Amino acid sequence: MRFTVKTSAGLLAAALALTACGGTKGGDNDTASGNGGSGSCENVAIGYFGALTGPAANLGINIRNGVKLAVDKHNKDNADCKVDLKEYDSAGDPNQATGLATQAIGDDSVIGVVGPAFSGESETAGPIFAEGGLPTITASATNPTLADNGWDTFHRILGNDASQGPAAASYIQDVLKSKKVFVVDDASAYGKGLADIVNKTLGDTVGGTDTIQTGQTDFSATVTKIRDSGADAVFFGGYYAEAGLLVEQMRGAGVDATFVVADGVKDPGFIEAAGDAAEGTIITCPCLPPEESQDFFKAFQAAFDSAPATYSAEAYDAANVFLQGIDKGNTDRESLLKWVNSYEGDGITKKIKFDDKGEVENISVWAYKVENGKIVADQEIKTN
Amino acid sequence: MTFLLNNFVELTVTGLVLGAVYGLVALGYTLVYGVLQLINFAHSEVWMFGSFAAVWVTVAIGAGPDSGIAVAIGVLLLALLAAMVVSGAVALLIERVAYRRLIRLDAPKLVTLISAIGASFALAEIMGLRDRLAEALGLRDELNSYVRSARDNTRFLNPLETHGVFNIGRYTVSNVDIIIIVSALVMMVALDQFIRRTHTGRGIRAVAQDSEAAALMGVNRNRIIRATFLVGGVMAGAAALLYLMRFGVTRWNAGFLLGVKAFTAAVLGGIGNVRGALLGGFVLGLAENYGSALVGSEWRDVVAFLLLVVILLFRPSGLLGESLGRARA
Numbered sequence: 001m002r003f004t005v006k007t008s009a010g011l012l013a014a015a016l017a018l019t020a021c022g023g024t025k026g027g028d029n030d031t032a033s034g035n036g037g038s039g040s041c042e043n044v045a046i047g048y049f050g051a052l053t054g055p056a057a058n059l060g061i062n063i064r065n066g067v068k069l070a071v072d073k074h075n076k077d078n079a080d081c082k083v084d085l086k087e088y089d090s091a092g093d094p095n096q097a098t099g100l101a102t103q104a105i106g107d108d109s110v111i112g113v114v115g116p117a118f119s120g121e122s123e124t125a126g127p128i129f130a131e132g133g134l135p136t137i138t139a140s141a142t143n144p145t146l147a148d149n150g151w152d153t154f155h156r157i158l159g160n161d162a163s164q165g166p167a168a169a170s171y172i173q174d175v176l177k178s179k180k181v182f183v184v185d186d187a188s189a190y191g192k193g194l195a196d197i198v199n200k201t202l203g204d205t206v207g208g209t210d211t212i213q214t215g216q217t218d219f220s221a222t223v224t225k226i227r228d229s230g231a232d233a234v235f236f237g238g239y240y241a242e243a244g245l246l247v248e249q250m251r252g253a254g255v256d257a258t259f260v261v262a263d264g265v266k267d268p269g270f271i272e273a274a275g276d277a278a279e280g281t282i283i284t285c286p287c288l289p290p291e292e293s294q295d296f297f298k299a300f301q302a303a304f305d306s307a308p309a310t311y312s313a314e315a316y317d318a319a320n321v322f323l324q325g326i327d328k329g330n331t332d333r334e335s336l337l338k339w340v341n342s343y344e345g346d347g348i349t350k351k352i353k354f355d356d357k358g359e360v361e362n363i364s365v366w367a368y369k370v371e372n373g374k375i376v377a378d379q380e381i382k383t384n
Numbered sequence: 385m386t387f388l389l390n391n392f393v394e395l396t397v398t399g400l401v402l403g404a405v406y407g408l409v410a411l412g413y414t415l416v417y418g419v420l421q422l423i424n425f426a427h428s429e430v431w432m433f434g435s436f437a438a439v440w441v442t443v444a445i446g447a448g449p450d451s452g453i454a455v456a457i458g459v460l461l462l463a464l465l466a467a468m469v470v471s472g473a474v475a476l477l478i479e480r481v482a483y484r485r486l487i488r489l490d491a492p493k494l495v496t497l498i499s500a501i502g503a504s505f506a507l508a509e510i511m512g513l514r515d516r517l518a519e520a521l522g523l524r525d526e527l528n529s530y531v532r533s534a535r536d537n538t539r540f541l542n543p544l545e546t547h548g549v550f551n552i553g554r555y556t557v558s559n560v561d562i563i564i565i566v567s568a569l570v571m572m573v574a575l576d577q578f579i580r581r582t583h584t585g586r587g588i589r590a591v592a593q594d595s596e597a598a599a600l601m602g603v604n605r606n607r608i609i610r611a612t613f614l615v616g617g618v619m620a621g622a623a624a625l626l627y628l629m630r631f632g633v634t635r636w637n638a639g640f641l642l643g644v645k646a647f648t649a650a651v652l653g654g655i656g657n658v659r660g661a662l663l664g665g666f667v668l669g670l671a672e673n674y675g676s677a678l679v680g681s682e683w684r685d686v687v688a689f690l691l692l693v694v695i696l697l698f699r700p701s702g703l704l705g706e707s708l709g710r711a712r713a
Contacts, residue, residue, distance in 0.1 A: 053512075055637070057535045187682055211682035215641055217631050220398035221676030221684065224391050241537055241635075248632055252546055254556070273537035273633050 044331050045084035045109045046071065046322045048315075049100065049125070049136070050117025054091030055214070056239045058267045059311070060117050063139050065304050066315030067114045072303070074323045083326055086110055090121050094189075097121035098128060105132035111333045112137070112322035112340070114315055119143035119190040122154075129153045135337040137321060139314035142263065142286070143193045147357040155340055155354050157318045157347075158311070159286030159363030161190070164262055165197025167365035167381040168284045172202065172233050175367070175379075176258055176282075180207035182231035184222060184246065186238030187211050194262055195237035207231045212242060219246050223253045232257050239264040244273025251277035258282065266310040271373055282378070283368040287311055289377035293348040317347035388677040394555035395673040401561050401630055403669025404568030407662035408623035409646035410653070411575065412475070412616030418592045418656035419612045422493060425500040426478045428643025429507035430617050434471030434624035435634040436511065438463040439540045443529050456543035460625070468621035475617025478503050479610060487609070504639075512636035537635050540628040564626045571622060572662045575615070579658055584611050592656070652692055654702025663703055667691075 048067045051060035064087065071085045086107065088100040097116060104110050105128060113129065113136045116122045122141040129136050130151035137155040138146075144162040147154060172178045181202055185195030192211075199206055208229040210222045223246075226234055234250070234257045236243055243265040250259070261270075263285040271278045287310060296316060300308040325339035344353045350362045369378040388395065409431050416424040441463040482503040486496045510517070515534040518527045548556035579585040587608045590598035599605050627642075628634060649668045653660025668688055675687025699705060 053535060055535070055635075058533075211680060213682065213685075215637075217633070217638065217641070218398075218402050218672075219681075220402065221395065221673050222681050224394050224398070224677070225387070225681075227394075228387060228391055244537060245631065245633060252632075269533060269536045272533055272539055275539055275541075275632070 041078075041081035041083065041326065041331065043084075043109045044111060044326055045086050045107075046319060046326075047086045047088055047104050047110045047113040047115070049088040049097075049104065049113050049115030050090055050121070050140070051092035052087065052089040054093065055241045056092045056118070056264070058240075058269045058309070059140065059264070060089075060092065062267075062309040062312045063114070063117055063315040065300070066139065066308065066312035067319040069300055069303050069312075070316045070319035070323060073299070074320075074327075078327065081327065083323060084109065088113075088115070090116065090125075092118050092121060094120040094124040097125040101125035101128035101132075105129070105134055110134065111331065111336050112325070114139060114318045114322070116141060119146060119193065120188055122146050123189055126151050126154060133333050133337060135322075135333065135340050137318040137340065139318045140263070140311045141190070143189050144197075145193070147359050151358075152341070153337060155318075155358040155360075157321075157349075157352065157360050158314050159365060160359065161194045161197055161262075163363050164284055164286050164365055165194050166201050167286075167367075168194075168235060168260060168262060169198050169201035171282065171284065171367050171381050172198075172235065172260055173205070176233055176260070178205065178231075178233035178258070180229065180231045180233075181205050182207055182226045182229050182234045182257070183209045184226075184234065184236045184238075185209075185211055186214050186236075186242055188214060188238065190264060191237035191239070193237070195235065198235050198237070212238070212246070214239070214242060216242065217245055219249045220253075222246065223249050223255060226250060226257065227253065227255050233260055234258070235260045236265070237262060240267045240270035241273065244270045244278065247281060248274045248277040260284070263287065263310060266368060266375060268309070268375070271370065271375070278370045278373070281370040283370070283375060284365055284381065285310060285368060286363055286365045287314060288349045288364070289366060289368075296348050313349050317349050317352060320347065321345075321352065388674060391554075391677065393553045395677050396670065397552075397555060397557055397561055399670040399673035400666055401564050401669070402672065403649070403666035404564050404662075405623050405627045405630070405642070405665070406646050406649040406668055407653075407665025408568055408571065408619050408626070409642060410650040410661035410665050411572075411619045411658065413647050413650040414653075414655055414658060414661045415588070415612050415616045417650070418658075419588060419595075419609060420483075420487065422483075422496055423500070423647070424478070424613075424616075425497065425643070426482065426503040426507060427475070427616065427620065428639030428646070429504050429511075430471050430475045430478065431620040431624050431627075431642065431646075432508065432511060432634065432636070432639035433474045434467035434617075434621035435540075435628055435638070436538070437470035437621070438467040438625045438628055439538055439634060440530055441466045442541045442543065453544075456545075459543040460629075464622060464625045467624045468618045471621030471624065472614050472617040474507070475613040475620070476610060478507075479613040484606075484609075504643075508636055508639065514636075535636065537633040539633050542629055542632065544629070560629050564630060567622070567626060568662065568665075571619065572659070575619065576658055578615070584608070588612055648689070648692055652695060652702055654704040657702065657704045660702055660704035667703070 048064045051057050075082045090097045116125050117140050119141045130153045135153050137157050142161045144160040183195050183199050185191040210225050243261050247259045259281045261283050266283045266285050321343050325336050330336040330339045353361050365381045367378040367381050368375050412427040482499045515531040518524045518531045546558050546560050549559050587603045590603050591608045649664035650661050653664025671688045671691045672684045676684040
């Protein structure tokens with residue numbers, strides 16, 4: 001059932017009840033192009049594209065929930081302009097992403113997509129979205145090279161690894177004052193990209209590197225290498241499933257170097273896998289601590305019975321960029337793309353404005369720390 | 385190279401530990417292949433279910449690492465028993481649902497293979513969707529600690545604390561290392577004796593050698609096939625507990641990679657050969673670790689499978705080569 005496009009029951013009922021859509025909010029909705037004479041909000045949807053199942057599903061579900069909160073809120077406030085949410089569950093797999101992207105392009109009602117969630121799937125799905133002229137805003141894919149492909153549909157609402165990598169490196173250098181660092185990556189577009197940047201930034205302090213595979217469970221050879229190098233900090237570029245196992249086996253083998261990871265690990269699944277071994281782990285993330293925006297925090301908590309997690313807030317912002325555009329009458333892909341490209345406004349995470357390459361201006365990277373089994377904000381990382 | 389030499393002991397011990405787990409899982413492949421000339425691709429899921437059984441026992445009892453040594457051993461034995469029972473039961477279930485009718489109808493081997501792959505997917509997904517199954521049954525809240533994060537790593541609270549026992553060079557061999565390697569060897573010897581000396585064991589060898597002739601001599605073929613699946617499953621259950629003691633987590637799809645490795649170990653040692661399975665496991669575990677040390681961890685599978693190809697080029701029937709049917713009593 002991987003390819004099923006789910007529509008929430010509430011939205012479906014609302015869509016059925018929908019009769020006309022004049023728009024009382026935007027005022028100039030009637031100027032919408034492309035849809036002929038029909039109501040401008042009829043049959044309009046935004047998509048969520050990313051993992052809802054698979055090994056890194058939690059990260060995707062956080063993002064989907066952020067999008068869902070924005071759409072539900074919008075539909076509640078604008079009873080005459082209901083926007084559908086369509087979900088494309090890629091399981092985080094670049095190979096599945098191409099088929100799903102084609103599917104999204106083929107569905108004319110989908111005029112904007114939040115996602116793809118991960119860098120690998122963004123690489124394979126990106127050209128298809130660009131070809132189909134379907135604007136995307138990713139709330140989580142942080143590989144810097146994604147913006148260099150000339151896809152005018154690509155937007156990124158958070159800092160990429162070119163900002164996160166140096167931030168992680170400067171934390172290791174300035175805060176941890178590490179003498180020797182061991183760098184591990186998981187060979188993914190995201191993990192390797194990030195590890196390469198950290199490697200380059202740290203230069204001579206890197207005492208060794210190794211590459212693991214996603215899905216691997218035995219890291220004994222890597223742990224031996226870390227111990228042999230005598231490093232006092234280990235940076236791992238990858239996702240929480242492997243990070244949890246790696247740090248658990250490091251601690252099991254008596255390696256007590258500080259474990260530093262990036263946003264792909266910022267998930268309770270990491271602590272579930274690593275247990276006590278997770279304590280003291282430093283996690284960098286170009287995301288604001290969710291508790292910084294109380295209204296969003298409370299609304300999210302009420303809707304999903306859990307606190308907003310990594311990138312929920314960014315996803316909420318991304319969805320709102322689209323939704324505001326739809327309210328202004330941009331109900332086809334072309335005009336919505338123009339809307340996003342020239343968007344300027346305040347989101348809950350930052351002031352949002354995209355540059356020519358689709359990167360957001362105004363980036364801050366935060367360090368988080370695992371304390372008593374919880375991921376808590378540590379400090380904002382200043383890079384020079 | 386100097387890295388390999390400096391850390392030779394550590395790489396060897398951790399390689400043997402991993403190899404012991406490969407070897408015990410490989411037994412299931414090798415036994416079924418020996419008797420039915422069939423690769424039971426669903427065997428990795430037999431192992432996976434056993435690992436969850438062991439985890440759930442510790443969840444149900446709630447024993448952590450701080451309980452006394454007697455409690456720890458009791459919990460571990462209970463977890464071992466649960467893993468063996470569940471794995472054995474799942475193996476029998478697979479035999480009943482996916483194979484028995486096909487074998488009776490003498491279906492082509494390829495059909496049975498597809499059936500095995502189907503069973504493997506079905507079992508893995510059932511485990512991965514267990515939270516939704518519980519929800520459908522209305523037991524989501526009651527079973528929360530068993531079904532939460534169904535698609536993620538599930539942690540095994542090892543009641544036995546890992547601690548060093550003695551040093552070889554710079555490496556401290558831990559109690560868990562010793563337990564795993566010794567239990568794998570003991571179970572191997574026990575199984576070997578079981579096949580050689582018992583009535584059922586003789587039946588297994590007879591069916592492996594020539595199932596029609598065995599049937600004419602009064603061996604109940606179906607009973608022997610069931611016994612084979614059961615024994616393979618029980619060994620996988622034991623492997624599941626040992627794996628958890630070392631690696632600490634399991635997952636709905638963890639069986640896949642391990643299954644591929646265990647199957648490789650079975651082929652390496654000579655498929656259909658019980659002793660070969662463990663030897664194959666050890667060789668594969670060591671090759672992976674040495675390979676990682678020599679050329680980087682991303683090459684570990686390349687090195688391991690290159691070794692497999694080279695060995696099979698010179699010894700096409702595997703290291704020990706002898707089939708189950710030809711084993712002497």
